[in-house]
Amino acid sequence: MKILLIEDDPILGESLKDYLEENSIFVHWIQDDREVEYIYNFDQYEVVVLDLILKYSRGEDILRQLRNKGIKNPVLILTAKRDIKDKEVCFSYGADDYLTKPFNPKELLLRINALSKRKHIDSVIKIGDLEINIDKKIIKKGAEEIKISKTAWELLYYLIKNRGAVVETERILNYVWGDRPVGDEIVRTYIKELRKILPKDSIKTYKGRGYKLE
Amino acid sequence: MKILLIEDDPILGESLKDYLEENSIFVHWIQDDREVEYIYNFDQYEVVVLDLILKYSRGEDILRQLRNKGIKNPVLILTAKRDIKDKEVCFSYGADDYLTKPFNPKELLLRINALSKRKHIDSVIKIGDLEINIDKKIIKKGAEEIKISKTAWELLYYLIKNRGAVVETERILNYVWGDRPVGDEIVRTYIKELRKILPKDSIKTYKGRGYKLE
DNA sequence: TCTTCTATCAATAAAATCTTCATCTTTTTT
């Protein structure tokens, strides 16, 4: 799992990054909150952790900007203020959870995991002439429904969740097959299955690295 | 009927659970409100009863979080405060009803029943030549009434609630049989029963995934 | 008691899963 951490305190940032990465959560840590503007692919992050008190802009503004951009990733707010007002403002801007400092890193880890399990993607996704309804778990090509197997669905779901980003074969294996003893070939087999259904070239191969949807 | 009770007061919780269960409402009682995060299947509950004053988080926050997650179950708020503000906040977060402490458990029971009915889908549904009256629990084929067993009805109801969507065997088991120790076969048996009644092909099989009612 | 309901089972059918192979294409390395 990969998260985005927006935290300008170098000490807290460093320690959070360390702790989370020990617990196999990749952390993209941004110290300067102005950098957020230059992140184009939010789909790669399962959760965004945002400190409310930042140097250049107020956390609330960042959150509002993200939501205005149509970014739906779950956002967890970190705040030193116990002020109730702030929490409400954040929730009204679409935060999904918050944590008041000081907090136990384990608590943060738990909450990140809980958030990542929620859906942060549109429930209906269009790829070419295909319409994929995540809620209903069905795929339609015009009026006709296309059935796919469980495994194929899981792979597709994972690609969608990470669409726009290259996902490593390793991570696909881990997500779809868990610790079942299978080799890389199986990913190829199922990628092939999906390519039969999806529009041409919508899954791109990055040799030695992985695949990218869209 | 099964409800979720979020109440950290052990005395009130215990007595509510007892009273409601005497009146054939299964109660999943959570004392530690943090547990809410780990509930993934809210479909199983017809109503959520939430105490506003909890140890670890404010009831409003929990409600807000639930709604942000896209959980649409009817929520009834319990509150000791007679403060109108709070009620308004709750309604703005999407509460469906409230009750101020102290209250008569019978009142709660009545309100739970009212909520569970309000939430219902259209009360009469047509599938092919069948007419299903959800409120009266009656299935008609023309003038003739078709009787089905209680279990079959529960399954049908769940499929109707989720019609158009693939529902996993796992979730069906959870909804219809709860934690009774039964195996997947029983779902198949009852799907078979329903297929005898419903128009041909109205329940589709998704191998390894589940079933879908059109 | 008689009937309906509930749950399981065994035989069979049908997909899904995963591996393997041969051949071809693309990318990377030397």
Added chain:
DNA sequence: AAAAAAGATGAAGATTTTATTGATAGAAGA
């Protein structure tokens, strides 16, 4: 530019998992 590596493609097939069907026994209710 040639060689090596990685992946694509198509297909076959063995294995496993899952679903269908009909039969059946026990539980529960009328």
